[in-house]
Amino acid sequence: MNLTLVFQSMFSGIMMGSVFALLGIGFSLVWGVMKVINISHAAFGLLAAFMSYTLLNVWGIDPILSIAVSVPLLFLAACVIYRFLIAPLTKARDIIVPSMILTFGIAIILENLMLLIWSPDPRLLTTAYTSKVVILGPFYFQYPRIAGFLLACAGVVVIHMFLKKTYTGKAVRAAWQQRDAAQLYGVNLRWISMITFGLAVSSAAAGGVGMALLYSFEPHTHNLWLIYLFLVVIVGGVGSVLGAALAGLTIGIITGLSMAFLPYQWVNLLTFALLMIILIFRPQGLFQSEV
Amino acid sequence: MLVVEDLEVRYQELRALQGVSLRVAEGDLVALIGSNGAGKTTMLNAISGLIPAASGRISWRGNSLVGLSPDRVCMAGVVQVPEGRKLFPKMTVEENLEMGAYLPAARKHLAESRKAVFEIFPLLAEREKQLAGSLSGGEQQMVALARAIMAKPGLLLLDEPSLGLAPVIAAEIFQVIEGLNRKGITALLISQEVLHSLNIAKYGYVLENGKITIHGKAGQLLDDQRIKESYLGL
Numbered sequence: 001m002n003l004t005l006v007f008q009s010m011f012s013g014i015m016m017g018s019v020f021a022l023l024g025i026g027f028s029l030v031w032g033v034m035k036v037i038n039i040s041h042a043a044f045g046l047l048a049a050f051m052s053y054t055l056l057n058v059w060g061i062d063p064i065l066s067i068a069v070s071v072p073l074l075f076l077a078a079c080v081i082y083r084f085l086i087a088p089l090t091k092a093r094d095i096i097v098p099s100m101i102l103t104f105g106i107a108i109i110l111e112n113l114m115l116l117i118w119s120p121d122p123r124l125l126t127t128a129y130t131s132k133v134v135i136l137g138p139f140y141f142q143y144p145r146i147a148g149f150l151l152a153c154a155g156v157v158v159i160h161m162f163l164k165k166t167y168t169g170k171a172v173r174a175a176w177q178q179r180d181a182a183q184l185y186g187v188n189l190r191w192i193s194m195i196t197f198g199l200a201v202s203s204a205a206a207g208g209v210g211m212a213l214l215y216s217f218e219p220h221t222h223n224l225w226l227i228y229l230f231l232v233v234i235v236g237g238v239g240s241v242l243g244a245a246l247a248g249l250t251i252g253i254i255t256g257l258s259m260a261f262l263p264y265q266w267v268n269l270l271t272f273a274l275l276m277i278i279l280i281f282r283p284q285g286l287f288q289s290e291v
Numbered sequence: 292m293l294v295v296e297d298l299e300v301r302y303q304e305l306r307a308l309q310g311v312s313l314r315v316a317e318g319d320l321v322a323l324i325g326s327n328g329a330g331k332t333t334m335l336n337a338i339s340g341l342i343p344a345a346s347g348r349i350s351w352r353g354n355s356l357v358g359l360s361p362d363r364v365c366m367a368g369v370v371q372v373p374e375g376r377k378l379f380p381k382m383t384v385e386e387n388l389e390m391g392a393y394l395p396a397a398r399k400h401l402a403e404s405r406k407a408v409f410e411i412f413p414l415l416a417e418r419e420k421q422l423a424g425s426l427s428g429g430e431q432q433m434v435a436l437a438r439a440i441m442a443k444p445g446l447l448l449l450d451e452p453s454l455g456l457a458p459v460i461a462a463e464i465f466q467v468i469e470g471l472n473r474k475g476i477t478a479l480l481i482s483q484e485v486l487h488s489l490n491i492a493k494y495g496y497v498l499e500n501g502k503i504t505i506h507g508k509a510g511q512l513l514d515d516q517r518i519k520e521s522y523l524g525l
Contacts, residue, residue: 173381
């Protein structure tokens, strides 16, 4: 076996996986702490990718910079959606299924909105550095992958620090560990839920741009991304930021290696066989929730 | 002063509280006694805004608490130490204390409150970096009380603070509660340990099947034949 190829595909896998992680963290967080399975999570990511596409092609703004536009915009949109669509739902005793149906509807609306604005053609984020590579010894790294990797690392660190170091982040964790006690000590549950949902959707926006740096996309692509989201949650454990990060990396490395050594049609088979094995032996995920 | 008048709470058809009236004067420690299922916890949760009152009035220092969400009740200075402690198990002791001082008014005094708390519970200073869920029952109860002190309460609502603790530790917890009351914190205390709580309380109420049946000065209640038979086993 060619060792250079092994390492090369592992590095590629890590870079892909880091972006899966960023895309998946918010999904996992909202599922774990709010019991909302946000089917539209990836669709918001895709919307951010299309926004980057337009900003790049109309004004020449770099995709990484365009996050400064899409993240705050989607944060606000998510807060409004939480306030008027999801908050009324939280009065129900069990909100997992209703929330899935509701957010499935939101995903369909977003998908058709994107079809309307950007048409069904596949798109690529083609920047000046798209075809550039860094060569280190026997290894080469494509610029867009490096950009996606750095973006993902920054995103994961920011979310982690927010939850661990800021008062609002601590209130998010407190509210989901012990709902009553958090309220008794002054945490406004509706406010904190809104922040959590907004934060998750913003991270999806950053993750979506990261995905767009690696792969081509069209308005239906979020359905495929959604499968990776479920993978991240199942491997990483529901509600865990670090778990999601490690899960993303694990999935990335497995995909990267299998892409290099297996015929293409076997890649997904292997990934999902692995998923089934994890579900059988570690149904709670490989990592523990620390939120 | 905490004033509760004709408070009624329903769980669907069940009338958990049937017109309960009670007063806790500024600076007093009042004990609320009753058997399991009498409605004591319901009473505290109604005051804290965790469950809605069907009818009646609740006010603290002249301001009505009826209809306020729990975070607003906390903002008004009414702080509950809930039954079973309800700590944030995956947060450190330090973070639990910080969450006690979550509201801006309390957060301003974070540093001095921490110092005060560690003076009362020196053990917690050693446990600061440990996860609250990993502590023993007694230590967890100390964290629960410490968290409440961090909130700078005007009125402390204590729900079974000694439940499941070894007698020595339970006695220590009661001592701390008495000490807090001496420092001017008004308190309403629920406890199965009737003798203990009436010993440190100024006034007592007995809640039975959602109604107040007996009330009076703590000393009188300790001599009351009905209380001796039903609650003290004498």
